[in-house]
Amino acid sequence: MLTELFTPSVQHALDVVGIFFFAISGALLAVRKNFDVFGIAVLAEVTALGGGIFRDVIIGAVPPAAFTDLGYFLTPLFAAGLVFFLHPHVERIQVGVNVFDAAGLGLFAVSGTTKAYDYGLGLTASVALGLATAVGGGVLRDVLANEVPSLLRWDRDLYAVPALVGASMVGLCIQFDVLNGWSTGFAVVTGFVLRLLAMRFHWRAPRAYNRRSASGEEGAAAT
Amino acid sequence: MLTELFTPSVQHALDVVGIFFFAISGALLAVRKNFDVFGIAVLAEVTALGGGIFRDVIIGAVPPAAFTDLGYFLTPLFAAGLVFFLHPHVERIQVGVNVFDAAGLGLFAVSGTTKAYDYGLGLTASVALGLATAVGGGVLRDVLANEVPSLLRWDRDLYAVPALVGASMVGLCIQFDVLNGWSTGFAVVTGFVLRLLAMRFHWRAPRAYNRRSASGEEGAAAT
Amino acid sequence: MLTELFTPSVQHALDVVGIFFFAISGALLAVRKNFDVFGIAVLAEVTALGGGIFRDVIIGAVPPAAFTDLGYFLTPLFAAGLVFFLHPHVERIQVGVNVFDAAGLGLFAVSGTTKAYDYGLGLTASVALGLATAVGGGVLRDVLANEVPSLLRWDRDLYAVPALVGASMVGLCIQFDVLNGWSTGFAVVTGFVLRLLAMRFHWRAPRAYNRRSASGEEGAAAT
Numbered sequence: 001m002l003t004e005l006f007t008p009s010v011q012h013a014l015d016v017v018g019i020f021f022f023a024i025s026g027a028l029l030a031v032r033k034n035f036d037v038f039g040i041a042v043l044a045e046v047t048a049l050g051g052g053i054f055r056d057v058i059i060g061a062v063p064p065a066a067f068t069d070l071g072y073f074l075t076p077l078f079a080a081g082l083v084f085f086l087h088p089h090v091e092r093i094q095v096g097v098n099v100f101d102a103a104g105l106g107l108f109a110v111s112g113t114t115k116a117y118d119y120g121l122g123l124t125a126s127v128a129l130g131l132a133t134a135v136g137g138g139v140l141r142d143v144l145a146n147e148v149p150s151l152l153r154w155d156r157d158l159y160a161v162p163a164l165v166g167a168s169m170v171g172l173c174i175q176f177d178v179l180n181g182w183s184t185g186f187a188v189v190t191g192f193v194l195r196l197l198a199m200r201f202h203w204r205a206p207r208a209y210n211r212r213s214a215s216g217e218e219g220a221a222a223t
Numbered sequence: 224m225l226t227e228l229f230t231p232s233v234q235h236a237l238d239v240v241g242i243f244f245f246a247i248s249g250a251l252l253a254v255r256k257n258f259d260v261f262g263i264a265v266l267a268e269v270t271a272l273g274g275g276i277f278r279d280v281i282i283g284a285v286p287p288a289a290f291t292d293l294g295y296f297l298t299p300l301f302a303a304g305l306v307f308f309l310h311p312h313v314e315r316i317q318v319g320v321n322v323f324d325a326a327g328l329g330l331f332a333v334s335g336t337t338k339a340y341d342y343g344l345g346l347t348a349s350v351a352l353g354l355a356t357a358v359g360g361g362v363l364r365d366v367l368a369n370e371v372p373s374l375l376r377w378d379r380d381l382y383a384v385p386a387l388v389g390a391s392m393v394g395l396c397i398q399f400d401v402l403n404g405w406s407t408g409f410a411v412v413t414g415f416v417l418r419l420l421a422m423r424f425h426w427r428a429p430r431a432y433n434r435r436s437a438s439g440e441e442g443a444a445a446t
Numbered sequence: 447m448l449t450e451l452f453t454p455s456v457q458h459a460l461d462v463v464g465i466f467f468f469a470i471s472g473a474l475l476a477v478r479k480n481f482d483v484f485g486i487a488v489l490a491e492v493t494a495l496g497g498g499i500f501r502d503v504i505i506g507a508v509p510p511a512a513f514t515d516l517g518y519f520l521t522p523l524f525a526a527g528l529v530f531f532l533h534p535h536v537e538r539i540q541v542g543v544n545v546f547d548a549a550g551l552g553l554f555a556v557s558g559t560t561k562a563y564d565y566g567l568g569l570t571a572s573v574a575l576g577l578a579t580a581v582g583g584g585v586l587r588d589v590l591a592n593e594v595p596s597l598l599r600w601d602r603d604l605y606a607v608p609a610l611v612g613a614s615m616v617g618l619c620i621q622f623d624v625l626n627g628w629s630t631g632f633a634v635v636t637g638f639v640l641r642l643l644a645m646r647f648h649w650r651a652p653r654a655y656n657r658r659s660a661s662g663e664e665g666a667a668a669t
Contacts, residue, residue, distance in 0.1 A: 030375070031430075031431045033371070033375075034376075034377060034430060035375045035376065035377060035430070036375075036376070036377035036427065036428035036429060036430050037428050037429055037430070037431075038374070038375075038383045038384070038428050039374070039375030039376065039377065040431065042374065042375060042383075043375065053281070057280055057281070057503055057508070058499070058503070058508060058509055058510065058513060059508065059509050060508035060509065062280070062281060062282065062283035063281055063282055063283065063342070063343070063344055063348070064281065067281060067344055067345075067348040067351070067352065068344070068345065068348065070345065070347055070348075073347060073348060073351060074347075083431065084431050085431075087431050119509070120509070121509055121513055121514070122513075122514065122516065124516055124519060124520075125509070125513040125514065125516075125519060128513070128519060129513065139590070143366060143589060143590065143592075144362070144366065144371075144372060144375065145371065145375075146366075146369065146370065146371045146592065147592065148479070148590075148591065148592045149590060151484070151485070151488065152476070152479075152481045152482075152484075152485030152488060152489065152590065152591075153480075153481065153482070153485065154480060154481060154482035154485065160484045160488075161484070204482065205482035205483050205484050206482060206483055207477075207480060207481070207482050207483070208477045208483075208486065208529065208530050208531075208533050253598070254653075254654045256594070256598075257599075257600060257653060258598045258599065258600060258653070259598075259599070259600035259650065259651035259652060259653050260651050260652055260653070260654075261597070261598075261606045261607070261651050262597070262598030262599065262600065263654065265597065265598060265606075266598065276504070280503055280504070285503070285504060285505065285506035286504055286505055286506065286565070286566070286567055286571070287504065290504060290567055290568075290571040290574070290575065291567070291568065291571065293568065293570055293571075296570060296571060296574060297570075306654065307654050308654075310654050366589060367585070367589065367594075367595060367598065368594065368598075369589075369592065369593065369594045
């Protein structure tokens with residue numbers, strides 16, 4: 001079992017930490033959208049657990065871990081409560097929240113990839129599902145809040161690429177049979193650091209060719 | 224089998240009634256959004272069956288009941304037809320529709336909880352899934368109509384709480400081994416009546432702390 | 447096995463063609479919404495594979511074919527790359543794209559219906575799931591792009607009806623035991639041609655009764 005690279009209790013603790021910070025990001029968006037306390041709780045749950053539930057439904061691991069592990073379910077409620085009572089303070093430490101969200105991103109990308117591979121998916125599909133695990137909750141959060149998912153927008157710092165790099169490193173480690181606690185941890189940290197750098201230096205991804213140059217725009221207009 | 228508390232035919236009849244009134248609410252929103260006849264039918268189906276399909280996929284009861292029971296599938300089409308031809312009259316009896324939607328809410332919360340527990344979920348997870356069964360169709364309806372789900376908005380009367388109370392009562396009855404036809408019916412009626420009271424007296428849920436007082440807003444602005 | 451009416455390699459080739467053109471339509475919408483290169487890839491994947499993934503999750507065929515067949519997964523990435531570099535040219539041949547999208551629509555409606563029936567669903571449910579397979583990806587595409595699904599809007603040419611006709615023809619063929627390669631191909635072509643005609647002559651579906659006549663509107667206003 002690949003997922004036993006970490007001891008179960010360490011894996012579980014890391015999962016709960018990732019869930020907690022994803023839930024904070026969902027709850028903060030709910031406050032900004034002026035939702036009530038139940039809207040805050042729902043958006044926290046969806047953001048934190050959505051990616052994992054999608055992964056588990058796809059690989060046939062039902063009921064999903066989010067519904068069988070009480071800790072997974074209660075953590076977002078705790079995060080929602082914190083935001084509900086303390087949100088000016090939580091906003092003030094937005095940088096801190098972003099750092100922990102980046103940690104969750106790296107962790108979920110890696111654990112999603114290993115769990116998908118454990119359930120028999122191919123390497124490429126496992127990496128894709130690891131990416132979906134990491135970013136899925138945020139996409140659901142934005143869809144429910146009736147906004148264009150920030151994952152898709154060109155004016156946001158890179159989010160998918162760090163997760164994709166982390167997941168791909170796990171895929172390569174599996175391919176070359178060098179997956180162990182150290183290489184897994186290295187993949188998590190790589191995804192985490194890349195996301196931090198993307199936020200620090202505002203890395204953006206390019207848009208389609210003719211939208212980047214005036215001549216391209218003219219070319220499009222002339223068609 | 225918990226779900227055999229009601230005789231199957233009574234349970235089935237109640238389900239169809241709940242589906243019918245949820246479908247009416249979906250079809251009416253489709254008319255207001257100016258959708259065509261197929262949009263009306265799709266929104267009626269999604270609103271009526273979405274919560275149950277989500278529950279069945281999560282607990283692994285595939286194919287979902289919505290795809291194996293013809294009555295479940297055809298009822299929303301019938302509701303869509305009614306709205307298509309009669310919608311000024313249906314709108315006129317909006318109060319009546321709301322009452323039946325409240326009945327569907329109470330019923331789905333309770334039946335969703337018992338079905339989830341039957342499939343082996345824990346008590347807390349069963350209550351959460353019962354709540355999701357009751358409100359899931361309405362959330363999908365609003366997402367497809369490109370609106371912020373009314374479940375999340377603070378300026379709408381309480382919707383999740385009555386469902387949560389009904390589902391929690393079932394959870395407590397299971398915990399203390401007193402679940403029977405009477406206690407189940409009492410949970411349905413409680414959810415139903417709470418929703419009616421919430422509409423009658425415009426009960427709202429609070430928003431996050433600093434949004435409720437001017438001083439709180441100033442505190443946020445000063446950060 | 448109904449799905450072996452076509453030889454597997456022919457079936458697979460047709461699926462890949464349908465996936466390719468659905469992916470083009472998703473990638474083009476992403477460019478119009480000004481998404482970056484990852485947004486283009488995500489929207490291409492979701493549009494091309496969303497309907498099939500939904501079908502496979504509903505019938506319990508997990509992991510879905512989209513995650514077990516590398517060709518299904520890589521085709522949308524290839525389409526996204528084409529659009530990324532060539533999109534003014536792709537837009538110029540919009541008519542061609544629409545024609546192939548129509549072909550994908552007919553094909554997916556038919557193959558979705560047969561696969562659902564193969565997995566034990568009833569005839570009506572199989573036809574409904576075939577329709578969902580054909581139109582599901584497009585609905586997800588529009589939801590992620592934060593637009594009202596064009597499937598639901600009255601001011602768009604008929605899209606669901608051609609798919610429904612194709613799926614229903616397969617259902618009737620199964621009912622009367624005359625499903626073979628010829629009748630299946632005929633159903634695909636019928637759906638395809640109907641969609642072409644709907645685009646050519648701007649066929650629209652009616653809206654609810656009182657929205658079509660001034661007297662109806664007045665009747666509604668008077669209530």
